[in-house]
Amino acid sequence: MKLEKIIKDLNLRIISAGSDDIEIINGNIGDLLSEVMRTAKPDSVWITYQTHQNIIAVAEVVGIKAIIIPCGLHYSEDTAEKACEHGIYLLESDESAFAVSGKLYGLIS
Amino acid sequence: MQNDVEKLVEMLSKVFSNTKIKEIMTRPPIVVTQETKIKYVKDIMRIKGISGMPVIAPGFKLVGIISIEDIIRVFENGSFDDRVNKWMTPDPVYLKEDEMLLHFLQVNEDLKYGRYPVVNNDHKVVGVVTKLDILSWMFKKLGYIYVHDERREKALNKKYMSTITGELLDKEGVDFSYKIDYDSVEMIGAAATRLKKFLKEKKIQEDIIRKISIATYEAEANVVIHSSSTGNVYCWIKQDHIKVLIEDFGKGIEDLEQAMKEGFTTAPDNIKEKGFGAGMGLPNMKRFSDRMTIVSSIGKGVKVEILYYIKEK
Numbered sequence: 001m002k003l004e005k006i007i008k009d010l011n012l013r014i015i016s017a018g019s020d021d022i023e024i025i026n027g028n029i030g031d032l033l034s035e036v037m038r039t040a041k042p043d044s045v046w047i048t049y050q051t052h053q054n055i056i057a058v059a060e061v062v063g064i065k066a067i068i069i070p071c072g073l074h075y076s077e078d079t080a081e082k083a084c085e086h087g088i089y090l091l092e093s094d095e096s097a098f099a100v101s102g103k104l105y106g107l108i109s
Numbered sequence: 110m111q112n113d114v115e116k117l118v119e120m121l122s123k124v125f126s127n128t129k130i131k132e133i134m135t136r137p138p139i140v141v142t143q144e145t146k147i148k149y150v151k152d153i154m155r156i157k158g159i160s161g162m163p164v165i166a167p168g169f170k171l172v173g174i175i176s177i178e179d180i181i182r183v184f185e186n187g188s189f190d191d192r193v194n195k196w197m198t199p200d201p202v203y204l205k206e207d208e209m210l211l212h213f214l215q216v217n218e219d220l221k222y223g224r225y226p227v228v229n230n231d232h233k234v235v236g237v238v239t240k241l242d243i244l245s246w247m248f249k250k251l252g253y254i255y256v257h258d259e260r261r262e263k264a265l266n267k268k269y270m271s272t273i274t275g276e277l278l279d280k281e282g283v284d285f286s287y288k289i290d291y292d293s294v295e296m297i298g299a300a301a302t303r304l305k306k307f308l309k310e311k312k313i314q315e316d317i318i319r320k321i322s323i324a325t326y327e328a329e330a331n332v333v334i335h336s337s338s339t340g341n342v343y344c345w346i347k348q349d350h351i352k353v354l355i356e357d358f359g360k361g362i363e364d365l366e367q368a369m370k371e372g373f374t375t376a377p378d379n380i381k382e383k384g385f386g387a388g389m390g391l392p393n394m395k396r397f398s399d400r401m402t403i404v405s406s407i408g409k410g411v412k413v414e415i416l417y418y419i420k421e422k
Contacts, residue, residue, distance in 0.1 A: 033330075034389030037323045038396065042315075050384045057298020061305060061322035078295070086302065 001025070001108050003066055003089065006045065010093060010103055012068065016080045018087035022065050027104050029097065033058050040064055045104060047097050051075045056082040065089060070097040130213060131206035133246045134227045134236030140165045141193055143172060148189035151180055162237075163226035164197045169233040171226050173197035203228050206235055213238065269343075269354060272402040273416050278345055278352065284311075285344035289332045289357070294383055297333050300342045301326035304353070311346060317417050320397040321353060327390040327397075328355035328413045334380055336360065338410065351417045358410040365403060369395070 003022040007014065028040040029047045033054065040046060042063030047070060048055060055067055056079060066089035069075060075083075075090055083090045093100050140163045141150055154160065154177060161176030175197040183189065183196055203226045204213060213225070217240070227236040269278045280286070285307045287300045305322040313321075325342060332340035336359025343354040362368050369391050376386025395401050398415040405411040 031384050032387040032389070033384040034327065034387040034393050037326065038389060038393055042319065048384075052383055053295050054297050054383065054385075057302050057326060060302045061298070061319070061326045063319055 003045075006066075006104065006107060007089075007091065009107060010068075010095075010100060012091040012093050015075055015090040015092060016083035016088070018065065018083075018089050022089070024065060024108060027101070027108060028064070029101055036064075037062055045108075047101055047104075049073065049097075051079060053079040053082045055079065056086050056088055059088045060086050066091055068093055068100055070095060070100050128210040128246075129206065130204050130208050130210065130227055130238055131236065133210065133242050134206070134238040135242055136236040138163060138226070138234055138237045140169070140234055141175065142166070143192065143194035143197070145193045146189065147180065147183050147187070147191050147193065147196060150175060150193060151189065154180070161224050163201070163234045164193055165234055169235075171201070171203055171228055171232060171234050173199045174201035174224075174226060176223070201226060204238060205229070210243070213243070271352065272404055272412075272414055273352075273400050278343075278354070280343060283343045284346045285342075287342045289329060289340035289342065292333060292337075294330075294333060294380060294385065297330045297385075298326055300329045304342060304344055307344070308346075308351075313346070313351065314419070317351065317419065321351065321415075321417060324394045324397040324401075324415050325353055325355065327393045328353075328415075330385060331390050331411070331413075332357040332359075334376055334385060336411065349419050351419065353415045353417075354412065355415075356410060356412045361407045361409050362403070362405040362411055363407060365405060 001024050003024050006024060024043060024045050026041040026044040027047070028036055028044050030036045031049050036046065036058060040062045044064045045066045045068060046059060046064045047068045049069065051069060051073065053076070058064070059067055068091045070093050072092070072094045074092065080090055139153065139157055139159060141153065143164055143166065150162070153162070161174060163171055164173035164175055166172045175193055179196045179198070183191060187196065202216065202220060202222060204216070206227050206229050224237055224239040226234050227238055229235045269280060271278055285304060287303055289300055291299070301322050304325050305318055308318045308321060329342065332355065336357035338357050338359030340355065340357035345352045367373050371392045372388040374386045374388035380386050394413060394415060399418050400416040402414050403411060
């Protein structure tokens with residue numbers, strides 16, 4: 001599934017963008033960083049409430065391509081900066097994590 | 110230097126005086142009853158290669174000791190069909206299992222016997238301790254202390270002896286190094302992401318890079334959150350393996366076994382709020398490595414060494 005289509009279908013706001021034409025094959029939800037590193041697959045989308053800049057490093061080491069924050073919440077500025085630096089997509093949604101993950105699952109699987 | 114020697118002596122004497130007899134003794138003991146015929150005793154000694162045995166009454170109660178000297182006396186003056194009670198030394202000197210090694214040394218100073226039966230609180234024979242037991246135990250201990258010391262020396266001299274493969278790694282000639290000199294959790298991942306970039310440039314396989322990055326991230330997080338000191342990340346790329354060493358000079362890990370358990374954490378709440386401190390750091394490092402060792406002691410920091418095998422594609 002193309003990330004572009006996910007962004008469009010889920011009506012996500014792009015806070016920071018990476019390279020074009022990204023293929024997403026999996027997803028993960030979690031706020032415990034170690035748990036995410038343990039369970040997330042490469043080329044994933046990650047839904048989390050964490051907004052500090054460490055999520056970029058986690059995404060980077062695991063191979064997560066895009067992060068979604070649900071419920072109309074926002075990332076901190078330095079997180080966005082760091083995301084740009086590493087080419088990780090930061091996305092915001094007004095919907096709940098439950099709704100976002102449900103739609104994502106429907107799209108990807 | 111003088112100070113180091115004094116420290117070593119202090120450490121050694123602690124090791125020796127705090128060791129209980131039961132940690133050194135041979136167990137279970139080889140014993141005979143009073144009714145056993147001397148000819149069988151002789152056979153047991155020959156087959157087992159021992160020169161004496163405690164003699165017991167029912168219930169493993171210590172009643173005597175029989176040694177090769179007694180057998181010689183039988184040979185000169187008795188019959189091999191005689192029974193043990195006729196030739197044994199009754200009421201022998203014994204040690205208690207909870208007594209300290211120092212006590213043995215004092216007893217042995219005066220008596221110079223070759224072996225001592227060891228009994229528990231119920232006066233049951235639970236072991237035998239000989240000078241050979243003490244000697245081999247000491248060699249083992251000293252050997253360990255020596256190796257440990259040697260290893261530290263190597264580390265100080267910019268060399269690191271691998272705890273996995275035993276090879277000597279040169280920190281000067283390292284392929285990648287990065288200093289963890291930040292104490293803000295926001296910076297965690299700086300070392301791991303730089304190492305990842307470096308490995309990509311070196312065209313290492315993607316799946317290995319991913320494992321190294323995750324394990325390094327976890328180790329880096331531990332240095333920043335727990336060590337209260339700075340640290341270093343080193344990486345050596347060899348023909349068939351990649352080795353990463355993450356070291357800090359901080360307070361060390363008190364109980365490694367506990368720290369390795371999933372879910373165990375000592376992270377404070379303000380760190381946990383940020384998604385750290387799930388108690389998964391060390392387990393994750395192990396999970397995302399082919400081999401891992403941790404060397405740590407209180408106040409001496411932590412050294413995590415992780416190894417990855419490069420398989421032919």
